[in-house]
Amino acid sequence: MKIRVVSSKEEINDLTDKEEMVHLAFRPSNTDILTIVTKCPEEKALHIPPSYMKSISRSTRMFLEMRGIPLIEGDVWGHRKDINEYSEVSESIFERIDQYRKEGLSDEEIEAKMDREMHMGPDLLRFILKNRK
Known part of the structure; x- marks a missing residue:
């Protein structure tokens, strides 16, 4: 899963209509968010x-x-935005989720285990678990 990192208002113009997840590294206004959602219909x-x-x-x-x-x-x-404009959620995280589900763990148990192991934000982890059915 790729997360497009946007560091400034000016970079919103560089977004494509294929972006699925955007990280805003600046304080966005209502207009900025509306522009992103309009420009990226697959968000x-x-x-x-x-x-x-x-x-x-x-x-x-x-x-x-x-x-x-x-x-x-x-x-x-x-x-490092100067190297790549995308931050990527590693495939190993998805493999780990699949492994835990095969072991019969609930999403809450997976979230608790992975929070300790992967040091991911709990909201992002919940989003991945919800969308990885």
């Missing part, structure tokens, strides 16, 4: 740092909810 989620989450308006949250686009809290640790 499945927006990933936002915890410090910016509180500044997202109620109307924008309702708009995203109506569009079925979750707002996921988290960071992309260790990502």
Whole structure:
């Protein structure tokens, strides 16, 4: 799973209509979020740092909810945008989820185990578990 990292308002113009998940590394306005959702019709989620989450308006949250686009809290640790504009969720994470499900673990148990092992944000992990059925 690729997460497109957007560091500034100007980079919104570089997004393609194929983007499925965008991480906003700046404090977005309502207009920025509307532009992203309009420009990326296949958007499945927006990933936002915890410090910016509180500044997202109620109307924008309702708009995203109506569009079925979750707002996921988290960071992309260790990502170097100068090397790659995408942060990638490793295939090993998906393999680990599949392995735990074969062992009969519930999503809550998988989330607890992987939170300790992988140091992923809980919102992103829940999103992956929900969409990996």
